[in-house]
Amino acid sequence: MxxxxxxxxxxxxxxxxxxxxxxxxxxxxxxxxxxxxxxxxxxxxxxxxxxxxxxxxxxxxxxxxxxxxxxxxxxxxxxxxxxxxxxxxxxxxxxxxxxxxxxxxxxxxxxxxxxxxxxxxxxxxxxxxxxxxxxxxxxxxxxxxxxxxxxxxxxxxxxxxxxxxxxxxxxxxxxxxxxxxxxxxFTDIPAEPIEKNNDKISIVFARRFVDRRGVDIALQLASKLVSKYENVEFYFAGDGPKLPLVKKLVESHERIFLTKFDSSKSIDFHRGFSIAIVPSVGSEGTSLSLLEAMASNCAVVASNVGGMTNIILNNFNGSLVPPTFDEFYKELCDLIETKERLITYQKNAYITAKSSFSxxxxxxxxxxxxxxxxx
Structure with a gap:
């Protein structure tokens, strides 16, 4: 032995x-x-x-x-x-x-x-x-x-x-x-796709609050999107050195929230979100956060860095964009305004996770x- x-x-x-x-x-x-x-x-x-x-x-x-x-x-x-x-x-x-x-x-x-x-x-x-x-x-x-x-x-x-x-x-x-x-x-896979209510669009950034995970991009996105769309909520889930900046933004707007979750219950946590963003500026493999969001039927917008390019087929199961505020903002606005595209991303994200990343x-x-x- x-x-x-x-x-x-x-x-x-x-x-x-x-x-x-x-x-x-x-x-x-x-x-x-x-x-x-x-x-x-x-x-x-x-x-x-x-x-x-x-x-x-x-x-x-x-x-x-x-x-x-x-x-x-x-x-x-x-x-x-x-x-x-x-x-x-x-x-x-x-x-x-x-x-x-x-x-x-x-x-x-x-x-x-x-x-x-x-x-x-x-x-x-x-x-x-x-x-x-x-x-x-x-x-x-x-x-x-x-x-x-x-x-x-x-x-x-x-x-x-x-x-x-x-x-x-x-x-x-x-x-x-x-x-x-x-x-x-890998990710755990729900037995059946999670149904989403996309009348209210909940967006989540579930990463550590550090520069390389794109928290600065997420902060700008949260502020702009909730100001532009009355049906949008934005959640920050995590912790890290830039927590004070996140808290300051959360306190300034009633539809921006700060939360945490047990990593072993990530699928349940993502259940209530329509969109998950992964705006990392670098240092990514096949991101667990991205895969868990996809398994939970979230539409995903991710930066085109590292191993995330091995997961997302652009315009099929999500969007790959450069790690900048402008590119993420443009893509998210389109998803919020085009429900058919949003639903397609959610459906194909689950299929991808179940087929290839279980x-x-x-x-x-x-x-x-x-x-x-x-x-």
Missing amino acids: HNFVILIDRLYTLDGDHKTIGGIQTYLSALAKVIFDNFKVKPVIYQSAKHFFEIEQPHYIVKGVDTNGEINPKKTFKYLKSENSAKSTLLIWGSDQYSQPSTKFESVSIQHGIGFDTEAMHSPLKRALVNYGLTWVYKTLQRHKAIKIFENSRAAVCVDYNFLNWYRTYRSSAQISNKIHVIPN KANWEKEWVKVLNLTLK
């Missing part, structure tokens, strides 16, 4: 108090259940922590490795190696961002989408490169790092075709491993990959 171990920055908070919220956390929890159900063993998830802790759940075990409260994949991996035999252990890098060079462990790396199509400006060096017109240097370094960490593992699962096709432009056919698989993200499909593909890797 093989052991399965997963390394990630954190599934729980660094003190082990509670589970953190996020797309990767949802993904790895679901993957752990797939392993448990199909291989009859609880995977052990290793993460950084303030102190050592161990938490056992029905389908997995979480071990916090004392890294002095800092995210330290290298130290976490060192501890993982001390507890596991490479001969009987399959290592899953929960994100290729945290993978380490290793020749002993058989491993699979998960590539969650291109995260370097925007400029992260949190360090003085990065800001200087961009501000002095050296963005091309910054981008070159980003691409080099992305390839280097992706190749830490011989086998990989990509959540979209966007990354794989980009990677192909940097390697010859002979250099590309036949152990690279594409398994798009959790059952995702589980089946992962079992195939794990069996191939264990051979």
Whole structure:
């Protein structure tokens, strides 16, 4: 019997108090259940922590490795190696961002989408490169790092075709491993399409309130749309650094709302909305938020970035537009004013999610990959 171990920055908070919220956390929890159900063993998830802790759940075990409260994949991996035999252990890098060079462990790396199509400006060096017109240097370094960490593992699962096709432009056919698989993200699917009342148009932005998720675009859209249309309501669902700006806007208008929801109940949450927007400016794989909205029969308008272009066929099951206020505003106005188009998007969104992005499909593909890797 093989052991399965997963390394990630954190599934729980660094003190082990509670589970953190996020797309990767949802993904790895679901993957752990797939392993448990199909291989009859609880995977052990290793993460950084303030102190050592161990938490056992029905389908997995979480071990916090004392890294002095800092995210330290290298130290976490060192501890993982001390507890596991490479001969009987399959290592899953929960994100290729945290993978380490290793020749002993058989491993699979998960590539969650291109995260370097925007400029992260949190360090003085990065800001200087961009501000002095050296963005091309910054981008070159980003691409080099992305390839280097992706190749830490011989086998990989990509959540979209966007990354794989980009990677192909940097390697010859002979250099590309036949152990690279594409398994798009998943969503739960209601047994039947959810009926919508489109007399009142409710629009939702259910993302973290940060720049790269397009919250600034959403703020402008909310203000303009509720002012133009009396039958439109706009909901912000989430949290993040720009929460004060969201609260300020909500307080200024009676048809703009702030709410939250349990990520495990996303389908029920989206039930009451006609339209969902995903205006991310970058760093997207096959977005869970987008898929959950589509499964809930929402018409979707998404930016034409990352893996979302593997989900939306423009003018069939949604709209793909550049991540700007003007483009989103124009598209949303047309959907609000053209009910036939709105209903078509809602219907085809559900069909797409059910046919191609169901959790059952995702589980089946992962079992195939794990069996191939264990051979």
